[in-house]
Amino acid sequence: MSLEGLKVGVIGGSIAGCAAATALIRAGCDVDVFERSTKGLMDRGSGIGMPGPLRATLMDKGYLPKDFPGCEMKSRWWQFPDGSHDGNRLWTQATPAFANNWGNLWRALRETVSDDIYHEGKLLSDFTETTNGVAVTFHDDEAREFDLLVGADGYNSSVRQRMHPDVETEYAGYVLWRGNYPEAELADTHLIEAIDKETAWLTVPFPGGHGVLYMIPNFDGSIRSGQRRVNWAVYASCPTTQPLNGVESIPPGGVTLEAFAEFQKLLGNHFPPAIRDLLTQSCHDDVSIQPIYDSIVDTYVSKRTLLIGDAGTMTRPHTASGATKALEDALALETLAATAADLPDLLKSYDAQRCGQAKTLSQIGRRIGQMQVIETPNWKDMSPKDFEDLHSAILSGDKLYLYGEDA
Secondary structure, three states: OOOOOOEEEEEOOOHHHHHHHHHHHHOOOEEEEEEOOOOOOOOOOOEEEEOHHHHHHHHHOOOOOOOOOOEEEEEEEEEEOOOOOOOEEEEEEEEEEEEEEHHHHHHHHHOOOOHHHEEEOOOEEEEEEOOOOEEEEEOOOOEEEEOEEEEOOOOOOHHHHHHOOOOOOEEEEEEEEEEEEEHHHOOOOHHHHHHHHOOEEEEEEEOOEEEEEEEEOOOOOOOOOOOOEEEEEEEEOOOOOOOOEOOEOEOOOOOOHHHHHHHHHHHHHHOOHHHHHHHOOOOHHHOEEEEEEEEOOOOOEOOOEEEOHHHOOEOOHHHOOHHHHHHHHHHHHHHHHOOOOOHHHHHHHHHHHHHHHHHHHHHHHHHHHHHHHHOOOOHHHOOHHHHHHHHHHHHOOOOOOOOOOEO
């Protein structure tokens, strides 16, 4: 079977789905993308990281425009409260990466998929693999037949659940608070100006967690000082007054006032005042909570189905690799499809290349969570050598683009 004219259904129209569609269209496949949302996916602009070489490749190959905006990050300041306004810098860590706005990245990838093959309001109901294809039904009772089904439906993937019914998601025991807002809203920008001089971003470690803050492009693509967005995230135990709904995030507006008050208290107790003030610029209705879960599968493929991005393996946000993993999966699909003899050959090669790498990335994320949230060291007594040893233990011989050589 040649890949030319192969009928492909992509479940999920987010970053992974749009990138997968582009990759398979270039292989000559007849692709349709099915997104369950009816309102579009432009969110409030969460920050995501991306390696510089991957970003350049995506622009060279036309997945992203040549002028795709990103805020470069070269070093990470580990700041600890010591009674001063800005805190004490315990360590400077090299972190070669670009920070992006999720909304901008999705919009750029969405523009590579024509409107006539991108179908909104299409929620997967069921699918069955047969000898000759995949029979798919949607909640509106529409039935379709495909030669290949791609599960790109994110961390709560229904495709993964059908392929791996015995694999359960595991709660890590903590959550991630998120927020961002226009830089123009800030009255005091001295700390932002300081990190800009070194192309840096901030990490505040505390007993039982840590927080990060960095700049991302605005929705209009601006990366000029004063016109960007301030993005922050804090890993901590789940607030006692916030009920969770499994793997689903608590969206802006859904966080209880009591839980938000707990969070404000945490910031007051553990963050230097200057950094605390940058985080508390976000109001209650603009803050979300993401429960941290793990899910690892032993294969990304079956006879006529494959998984991509978070639908395959859920990696913790510590690794800053959710979108990165999905985009690398898509690039692998394009490369492998160019030389694959047939569909079974493509599936075998894709699984061998991507599933194992995702498992490694997931294990790195677990080690970060263990050492930087669950069993945190005595941060204030950490020397630069202690930090180096900590991160060597986290990597345990593996590699993560976000951790460069020590500055």
